[in-house]
Amino acid sequence: MSVMTQEEPAIAVSGLRKAYGDNVAVAGVDLEVRRGEVFALLGPNGAGKTTTVEILEGYRHRDGGTVSVLGADPEHADRAWRARVGIVLQGTGEFDDLTVGEVVTHFAQFYPSPDDPAAVIARVGLAAKAKARTHTLSGGQKRRLDVALGIIGRPELLFLDEPTTGFDPEARREFWDLIRDLSAAGTTIVLTTHYLEEAEALADRLAVIADGALVAVSTPQALGDRQNAPATVSWRTAEGTVERKETSTPTALVAEIAAGYGGEVPGLTVTRPTLEDVYLTMIGHR
């Protein structure tokens, strides 16, 4: 096992390249994930997210570039390294006739210092299903089981590939709380997601990847200079129509409108571009 200092990033990637035949999936990516942060990878279908993550997990061979994950090259890492890394792939969650409790207990044996299976099952919200056979679980419950298997080994670094696909809104919120708890306990988390609100809710920083290349790395708040983007003020006029104005000085505009009304302005809203607006512009789909 390699020794890491706290200052060393959890993940350092430089010039990463991977092609499948003529199809270049990852075209020279540089990336750094700090220890303890929640890092989200966003990008359209086929952008290269899963390929990148699978290289970081040691499941895929790269064509070029250097990769260090928890101080080791994942392609040549040993079992001790693997025990420090938790992985939640895109959808497995079914283990024939075994129960949830049996599966989690079985996986716990693969790790040198696993968490308590019952506690982990409760943590992912499956306590009531501990004795249920996995093939009877709903889609969202199977994903929860995947997450349980990803964290049973008490990983330092957790990879989550589209973890909340198929979750209902309540389950998604519960999952976010779980990720925040893990993060607060010091786990470094890398997640890919198609849900912009998920990235916004969880990520300290995010990377946008398109056609195998990084488009941006930023905090969710600062992406595309969103904080300083023009605001849109809208309100209802005396005639009942909706008026809408884009402005870089929304406070002054609202004051001006309010003065004209001498009271509450009907239907008043002030909005900035959402993370999704900025993201869609960035990947060129607008």
Ligand SMILES: Nc1ncnc2c1ncn2[C@@H]1O[C@H](COP(=O)(O)OP(=O)(O)OP(=O)(O)O)[C@@H](O)[C@H]1O
């Ligand atoms: N095993 C494979 N063999 C051949 N081509 C592949 C393979 N895996 C991925 N690709 C191709 O590499 C590119 C990147 O795919 P990847 O799965 O990394 O994208 P992604 O960003 O994870 O997409 P999604 O959001 O749909 O999961 C795509 O063009 C895909 O078709």
